[in-house]
Amino acid sequence: xxxxxxxxxxxxxxxxxxxxxxxxxxxxxxxxxxxxxxxxxxxxxxxxxxxxxxxxxxxxxxxxxxxxxxxxxxxxxxxxxxxxxxxxxxxxxxxxxxxxxxxxxxxxxxxxxxxxxxxxxxxxxxxxxxxxxxxxxxxxxxxxxxxxxxxxxxxxxxxxxxxxxxxxxxxxxxxxxxxxxxxxxxxxxxxxxxxxxxxxxxxxxxxxxxxxxxxxxxxxxxxxxxxxxxxxxxxxxxxxxxxxxxxxxxxxxxxxxxxxxxxxxxxxxxxxxxxxxxxxxxxxxxxxxxxxxxxxxxxxxxxxxxxxxxxxxxxxxxxxxxxxxxxxxxxxxxxxxxxxxxxxxxxxxxxxxxxxxxxxxxxxxxxxxxxxxxxxxxxxxxxxxxxxxxxxxxxxxxxxxxxxxxxxxxxxxxxxxxxxxxxxxxxxxxxxxxxxxxxxxxxxxxxxxxxxxxxxxxxxxxxxxxxxxxxxxxxxxxxxxxxxxxxxxxxxxxxxxxxxxxxxxxxxxxxxxxxxxxxxxxxxxxxxxxxxxxxxxxxxxxxxxxxxxxxxxxxxxxxxxxxxxxxxxxxxxxxxxxxxxxxxxxxxxxxxxxxxxxxxxxxxxxxxxxxxxxxxxxxxxxxxxxxxxxxxxxxxxxxxxxxxxxxxxxxxxxxxxxxxxxxxxxxxxxxxxxxxxxxxxxxxxxxxxxxxxxxxxxxxxxxxxxxxxxxxxxxxxxxxxxxxxxxxxxxxxxxxxxxxxxxxxxxxxxxxxxxxxxxxxxxxxxxxxxxxxxxxxxxxxxxxxxxxxxxxxxxx
Amino acid sequence: xxxxxxxxxxxxxxxxxxxxxxxxxxxxxxxxxxxxxxxxxxxxxxxxxxxxxxxxxxxxxxxxxxxxxxxxxxxxxxxxxxxxxxxxxxxxxxxxxxxxxxxxxxxxxxxxxxxxxxxx
Numbered sequence: 001x002x003x004x005x006x007x008x009x010x011x012x013x014x015x016x017x018x019x020x021x022x023x024x025x026x027x028x029x030x031x032x033x034x035x036x037x038x039x040x041x042x043x044x045x046x047x048x049x050x051x052x053x054x055x056x057x058x059x060x061x062x063x064x065x066x067x068x069x070x071x072x073x074x075x076x077x078x079x080x081x082x083x084x085x086x087x088x089x090x091x092x093x094x095x096x097x098x099x100x101x102x103x104x105x106x107x108x109x110x111x112x113x114x115x116x117x118x119x120x121x122x123x124x125x126x127x128x129x130x131x132x133x134x135x136x137x138x139x140x141x142x143x144x145x146x147x148x149x150x151x152x153x154x155x156x157x158x159x160x161x162x163x164x165x166x167x168x169x170x171x172x173x174x175x176x177x178x179x180x181x182x183x184x185x186x187x188x189x190x191x192x193x194x195x196x197x198x199x200x201x202x203x204x205x206x207x208x209x210x211x212x213x214x215x216x217x218x219x220x221x222x223x224x225x226x227x228x229x230x231x232x233x234x235x236x237x238x239x240x241x242x243x244x245x246x247x248x249x250x251x252x253x254x255x256x257x258x259x260x261x262x263x264x265x266x267x268x269x270x271x272x273x274x275x276x277x278x279x280x281x282x283x284x285x286x287x288x289x290x291x292x293x294x295x296x297x298x299x300x301x302x303x304x305x306x307x308x309x310x311x312x313x314x315x316x317x318x319x320x321x322x323x324x325x326x327x328x329x330x331x332x333x334x335x336x337x338x339x340x341x342x343x344x345x346x347x348x349x350x351x352x353x354x355x356x357x358x359x360x361x362x363x364x365x366x367x368x369x370x371x372x373x374x375x376x377x378x379x380x381x382x383x384x385x386x387x388x389x390x391x392x393x394x395x396x397x398x399x400x401x402x403x404x405x406x407x408x409x410x411x412x413x414x415x416x417x418x419x420x421x422x423x424x425x426x427x428x429x430x431x432x433x434x435x436x437x438x439x440x441x442x443x444x445x446x447x448x449x450x451x452x453x454x455x456x457x458x459x460x461x462x463x464x465x466x467x468x469x470x471x472x473x474x475x476x477x478x479x480x481x482x483x484x485x486x487x488x489x490x491x492x493x494x495x496x497x498x499x500x501x502x503x504x505x506x507x508x509x510x511x512x513x514x515x516x517x518x519x520x521x522x523x524x525x526x527x528x529x530x531x532x533x534x535x536x537x538x539x540x541x542x543x544x545x546x547x548x549x550x551x552x553x554x555x556x557x558x559x560x561x562x563x564x565x566x567x568x569x570x571x572x573x574x575x576x577x578x579x580x581x582x583x584x585x586x587x588x589x590x591x592x593x594x595x596x597x598x599x600x601x602x603x604x605x606x607x608x609x610x611x612x613x614x615x616x617x618x619x620x621x622x623x624x625x626x627x628x629x630x631x632x633x634x635x636x637x638x639x640x641x642x643x644x645x646x647x648x649x650x651x652x653x654x655x656x657x658x659x660x661x662x663x664x665x666x667x668x669x670x671x672x673x674x675x676x677x678x679x680x681x682x683x684x685x686x687x688x689x690x691x692x693x694x695x696x697x698x699x700x701x702x703x704x705x706x707x708x709x710x711x712x713x714x715x716x717x718x719x720x721x722x723x724x725x726x727x728x729x730x731x732x733x734x735x736x737x738x739x740x741x742x743x744x745x746x747x748x749x750x751x752x753x754x755x756x757x758x759x760x761x762x763x764x765x766x767x768x769x770x771x772x773x774x775x776x777x778x779x780x781x782x783x784x785x786x787x788x789x790x791x792x793x794x795x796x
Numbered sequence: 797x798x799x800x801x802x803x804x805x806x807x808x809x810x811x812x813x814x815x816x817x818x819x820x821x822x823x824x825x826x827x828x829x830x831x832x833x834x835x836x837x838x839x840x841x842x843x844x845x846x847x848x849x850x851x852x853x854x855x856x857x858x859x860x861x862x863x864x865x866x867x868x869x870x871x872x873x874x875x876x877x878x879x880x881x882x883x884x885x886x887x888x889x890x891x892x893x894x895x896x897x898x899x900x901x902x903x904x905x906x907x908x909x910x911x912x913x914x915x916x
Binding site for chain 1: 806808809812813815816819850852853880882900901902903904
């Protein structure tokens with residue numbers, strides 16, 4: 001093989017590689033530009049808030065200097081924000097590619113793309129890159145948008161390519177071939193580069209033809225390089241030789257000369273030379289030492305740097321995974337560093353927060369407070385500060401944050417900024433506030449509240465509020481640690497206690513009213529509500545007892561109940577009374593009426609006696625009626641307390657005798673009224689005749705009435721200073737023991753009266769009458785055996 | 797002559813009724829309490845019974861009940877006298893089987909027409 005052919009072969013490969021590399025580097029600079037420019041905070045700001053002025057002032061110059069023809073800026077949804085064109089500035093040209101395909105790449109995180117498209121204006125090469133903040137060196141976050149740069153492969157560009165590569169450039173459509181006839185009789189190499197579209201399909205073929213004449217230049221070029229290398233080596237060699245001669249061989253020579261000549265001078269010189277030699281050898285050894293040290297150093301340094309890198313990684317991981325925010329600000333309060341916990345807590349991304357003053361993120365109401373709290377730190381009075389304030393949350397709202405901050409200080413003791421941590425204490429803070437409020441509510445409640453530990457043996461009280469002490473008179477010290485059962489003292493029979501015990505055993509709630517006793521032994525009615533409280537283990541941890549003193553209510557209820565019952569009773573009695581009165585009226589009326597009618601109908605044929613009989617009947621019945629009326633009036637007077645006492649001197653014995661006679665006459669043979677007079681001396685007393693007469697009559701009438709089978713009635717009159725005493729005893733039906741106390745009440749009749757008529761008022765009227773007379777009445781009776789009434793009236 | 801039994805505990809009221817009925821040519825039997833009245837009814841089987849409601853021991857309703865359980869007396873027309881115009885009481889009497897009633901004080905005409913109506 002001849003030389004040129006060999007050379008040709010070598011250079012063919014080199015040529016091809018060179019051609020490709022040139023092309024690559026040519027587009028590389030644009031790629032780099034796109035890479036750099038998309039890593040640009042101001043562009044991020046532009047995407048968020050597109051301002052045409054900024055775009056013109058910042059994007060247009062880069063377009064021109066990078067020799068681009070187009071630049072598009074798209075937002076996060078791939079909508080075109082602005083289009084810039086060479087020589088034209090801001091234009092409205094639309095992006096000439098299918099947005100959906102770019103979207104596909106975008107979604108799959110393929111942000112950097114390079115492809116060709118055919119346009120009306122020619123072949124356009126496009127470069128895409130994601131727009132991210134400079135903080136995001138790893139390109140980890142979602143881009144804010146897309147930057148697309150475009151370059152036309154026009155005549156001008158192809159020419160420049162030709163110059164750069166030193167080859168003839170041809171661009172053909174995919175299936176076309178090129179005409180290489182012009183290169184006949186020369187040696188040449190062909191390199192082919194496909195130009196692909198967005199789908200990876202070859203749109204065009206780029207051919208680079210390099211001919212030999214150019215290769216000659218290349219060889220020369222290589223020779224030149226070779227020449228330079230040799231030259232340099234020679235220089236190095238000479239320098240080393242010189243060094244060696246001067247420092248090694250020259251002293252060596254001097255030394256050998258000295259040894260030959262053996263003069264003291266020379267010995268001195270020799271020792272000098274030796275020292276020089278020593279110098280040299282120490283120089284050489286130190287040189288080697290230093291080299292070893294250097295190598296060591298380098299290795300050490302590398303090891304340290306590796307270790308540093310590793311630990312840096314570890315710390316970075318740690319900080320990024322912390323739940324707490326780690327922050328740094330500069331001297332002006334601008335965030336310079338925030339870890340991902342910041343976004344977790346506030347929902348603001350790191351990008352939108354870094355570069356902003358931290359106060360913007362503090363709740364407006366807390367900003368002043370925050371500055372106050374930071375003052376001692378800024379003034380360097382304190383090393384660090386700690387406080388709780390509100391930070392804003394993105395989208396509205398806030399969180400309570402615990403701030404720990406320290407100054408960052410350099411070696412010269414200048415303040416560089418502030419660093420520290422932020423901890424989310426919101427839930428805890430809110431819970432504490434709520435707890436405080438509830439605590440207050442408990443404290444000021446009028447209801448007594450006890451909390452009992454359900455898990456401790458004997459279920460002791462662990463909390464009692466002030467109202468409890470107020471109700472029960474027991475201070476908290478006297479209750480804490482004890483079971484509250486002492487509150488019901490020895491009043492153990494209450495059924496409510498069973499209800500409580502059962503509820504507590506079943507972890508149920510209950511509501512009872514029971515009798516409790518204060519510390520001083522006073523009874524009160526406790527309306528008690530008990531509820532179980534469950535702990536996190538789903539077991540009952542405590543019981544809460546809420547008490548209120550309902551004594552007043554209970555008593556009132558009882559009073560009301562009693563009055564209602566009494567009222568009901570009274571009403572019943574009243575209606576009975578009224579029907580009884582009605583009967584008592586109608587009976588004499590019937591007689592009057594019928595007697596009158598008989599006289600009218602048949603009176604003409606009667607004899608005198610018959611007429612008299614009827615007239616008497618009429619009279620008697622009228623008297624009965626009158627008596628009844630008076631009776632009712634008495635009842636009224638007695639009830640309204642209007643009985644008046646009119647005293648006159650009467651012969652008591654005679655007075656009683658006459659009344660007894662009357663009753664004996666009227667009651668007939670079946671009854672025997674016995675008068676026992678125990679008054680020895682004169683029986684003149686000052687008494688109210690009318691009232692006394694009513695009393696005695698009523699008692700006698702009762703004695704007879706309630707001895708339905710007849711029998712004796714004993715009337716005993718005595719004197720026992722200062723009273724006169726009258727006792728009326730019958731052997732009739734008697735009064736049941738349990739009704740004897742109430743027998744003097746209005747409308748009250750004993751249950752054993754059966755069919756015997758009566759108003760239930762007689763005894764009540766007697767009692768009231770006696771009150772007026774300052775007298776007393778006593779009752780002694782046994783059911784079925786009889787009754788004795790004893791009255792006492794004081795006399796002067 | 798028709799026989800009328802008068803059961804009434806009040807002397808005067810009873811006497812006046814008896815006199816009225818005798819003057820109207822009725823044969824009159826009397827009883828001053830319910831028990832005697834029931835016995836008399838069973839024994840003499842009157843044509844009409846006039847009975848007071850409110851009596852001790854055995855009142856008018858009880859007397860009526862007793863009369864109604866005996867075959868002999870259950871068909872004897874029963875008229876009751878009452879001092880109580882209470883509707884419930886009256887209904888008690890009527891539902892017990894009484895054919896008529898009179899509220900005291902009643903006039904003679906009223907009593908006589910009640911009796912005559914029943915005897916037809």
